[in-house]
Amino acid sequence: MSEPRIIQNFIGYRATIATEQPAAVEQLQDMLVKLGMSFAMAALSDGRLQIEPGDKDVLFIDSDLNVAVETGALEPSRCLPVIGIVGVEAPSRLRSLMQLGATATLRKPVHRASVYSALFVGINEFRRRRYLADRLEEQERRRLLRKxxxxAVLIVMRRTGSDHAAAYDHLRRESMRSRQSIEEFCETFIQAHGPELDDAETIAGTSRTYAKKR
Known part of the structure; x- marks a missing residue:
């Protein structure tokens, strides 16, 4: 999983602007157009803001609003870059931006000169955070599959009489042949070829052996 490249050109991006003070974001709107972005003012309903974000969406949200942002199954911080528009610098309002996952801020009223920097930092920091979160999830998923x-090693050892190193090498070759990670291959292997092993002490002992060898 390669690190995300830095985005410098925002042509084709779409911005949603959530505020109840349109006059405070007029220069933001002008600058977005100059940067090649489209924008729409958010429709707020019953204290909720619903967004269906795509790959090139960004949310500008006024910290003075008291709304819940709904983006579907995932939290806003995992779905799209959030840039806060800060009026009153009260801790509670700044905290609400943090909880949304805001990665940059703009002072209200917004001035043109600050928009590009906020987009650059906000979008690229969002991409970096999502990359790191995805890596952590992948590592956790593989850790859970390590069992x-x-x-699978114990099954191969039992069936072939080989030692654990030879059994591991056999599974590694088979996983490469099937173009899967070894953990994913072993999950399939157990389901297809072997019964569950319930000897917790044997499993734990083999785990310690692998931890020393790898």
């Missing part, structure tokens, strides 16, 4: 690796 399947241990079970």
């Amino acid at each position: 399947s690796l241990v079970k």
Whole structure:
């Protein structure tokens, strides 16, 4: 999983602007157009803001609003860059921006000169955070699958009489042949070829052996 490239050109991006003070964001709107972006004013309903974000969406939200942002299954911080428009610098309002995952801010009323910097930092920091979060999730997923690796090694050892190193090498070759990670391959292998192993002490002992060898 390669690190995300830095975005410098925002042509084609779409901005949603959530505020109840349109006059405070007029220069923001002008600058977005100059940068090649489209924008729409958010429709607020019953204290809620609903967005269906795509890959090139960004949300500008006024910290003076008291609204819940709904983006579907994931939290806003995982769906799209959030840039706060700050009026009153009360801790509670700044905290609400943090909880939304804001990665940059603009002072209200917004001035043209600050818009590009906020977009640059806000969008690229969002992409960096999402990359790191995805990596952590992948590592956790593979950690949970490690138990399947241990079970698969024990099954191969039991069936072939080989030692754990040879069993591991066999599984590694098969996983490469099937173009899967070894953990994913072992999960499939257990489901297709072997019973569950319930000997927790044996599994734990083999896990310790692998931890020392890898």
